[in-house]
Amino acid sequence: MMMKIKEIQASSIITKSNLPDADYVINPYIGCMHSCLYCYARFMKRFTGHTEEWGKFVDIKVNAPDLIPTKTNKYKGKSIFLASVTDAYLPLERKYQLTRKILEKLIPLQPNLGVQTKSDLVVRDIDLLKQFKSCEVGFTITTLDDNLRKEIEPFTSPVQNRIKALEKLKESGIKSYVFIGPIFPFLTDWKQIILKTKHCSDLYMFENLNVRGNIWDSVRKWLKEKHPELIEKYERIYFSKSDYWDKIEEEIKQFCKEQKVDYRVYFHHGKK
Numbered sequence: 001m002m003m004k005i006k007e008i009q010a011s012s013i014i015t016k017s018n019l020p021d022a023d024y025v026i027n028p029y030i031g032c033m034h035s036c037l038y039c040y041a042r043f044m045k046r047f048t049g050h051t052e053e054w055g056k057f058v059d060i061k062v063n064a065p066d067l068i069p070t071k072t073n074k075y076k077g078k079s080i081f082l083a084s085v086t087d088a089y090l091p092l093e094r095k096y097q098l099t100r101k102i103l104e105k106l107i108p109l110q111p112n113l114g115v116q117t118k119s120d121l122v123v124r125d126i127d128l129l130k131q132f133k134s135c136e137v138g139f140t141i142t143t144l145d146d147n148l149r150k151e152i153e154p155f156t157s158p159v160q161n162r163i164k165a166l167e168k169l170k171e172s173g174i175k176s177y178v179f180i181g182p183i184f185p186f187l188t189d190w191k192q193i194i195l196k197t198k199h200c201s202d203l204y205m206f207e208n209l210n211v212r213g214n215i216w217d218s219v220r221k222w223l224k225e226k227h228p229e230l231i232e233k234y235e236r237i238y239f240s241k242s243d244y245w246d247k248i249e250e251e252i253k254q255f256c257k258e259q260k261v262d263y264r265v266y267f268h269h270g271k272k
Contacts, residue, residue: 003033003056005092010061013068013102014080020266022081022114028098029086030059034118036153037218038182040210058092065101072109080111089119091155103128116140116179118156120165126172136175138205139166141193148187151226163197170200181207181266185237185244186230191255204263206252208245211238212268 008030017025032039082088088099103125106113112134115122122129122137129135139162143149146158157165169176178201180190194204211219216238223231237244245267256263 003058006057006059007062008059009063010067013061013064014075017079017081017084019081019084021079022084023078024075024080024111025082025084026064026080026088026102027083027086028061028064028088028102029083029090029092030061031057032086033058033090033092034087034153034156036156037222038152038209038215040212040215058086058090060092060096061098062096064098065105068102068105068109070105070108075106075109075111078111079114080106081114081116083116087117087119088115089117089121091119091121093119093121100125100128107131110134114138118153118162120157120161123165123168126168126174129169129174130172136177136202137169138177138179138203139163140179140181141197142180142182142184143188144192144196145189151222152184163200166197166200175202177201177203177205179205179207181205182209183207183248184209185234187227190252194255194259194261198259198261202262204256204261205266206249206263207266208248208268210268 013026013028014024015026017023019025082099082102093099103113107128110133113129113132114136115129116138118140129137141159141162142152144159146160149156149159166176166178178193178197180188180193182188183190183206190206209219219234220231223234236242249265249267252263252265
């Protein structure tokens with residue numbers, strides 16, 4: 001896959017968040033390399049000035065660590081999340097180490113740190129993560145089937161690598177969680193994900209597949225090619241009056257209670 005990589009100078013790096021569980025966000029990169037079929041962050045392309053498709057460019061904010069203030073109490077006890085519209089542990093992070101340098105600069109500020117990724121590279125920074133009094137690291141796991149993973153998020157870490165990384169985080173005393181999302185109807189076996197990871201996850205978060213904007217075009221094209229038998233079922237869920245997600249939400253609540261695991265559900269009930 002052709003990827004346009006560019007080094008840039010950013011003007012700021014810690015920005016106010018619109019996420020429900022974060023006061024601020026840090027995005028060390030613009031764009032992403034994962035090529036996830038369902039990526040909601042593609043809307044960012046409206047603001048970046050790129051002509052390339054989302055998923056085929058990454059801008060590297062090479063000065064990002066220098067933009068973290070050295071002496072301030074502004075962020076102490078406030079939640080900072082890496083990252084909202086990219087992955088802080090893209091393959092490029094191995095070379096540039098922006099996220100690692102950012103973490104080093106954040107330690108004296110002691111925010112409540114949150115990291116969510118699809119990459120097992122995060123274990124490289126366990127030595128830094130342990131220095132935060134409040135820190136949690138989450139892994140997105142959409143499926144345990146690595147063949148399906150290659151279809152919907154082709155350039156991410158294999159699922160088993162993510163589970164091994166979760167185990168290492170747990171062993172290191174770092175709070176961890178699994179973000180099961182988006183749930184693909186009839187394909188994501190979320191119960192099995194819980195059973196396979198409950199020994200190394202402190203919390204589960206659930207999000208359903210959102211087909212707003214042009215995401216449905218991508219999903220429908222993929223279904224037609226790989227899972228044509230599901231197209232009609234998806235159309236019923238999303239484009240007619242359906243209680244599918246209400247039922248799934250009730251199943252999640254019941255199963256999590258049975259398994260005695262903490263959970264949060266972030267379902268979009270608006271269909272389109």
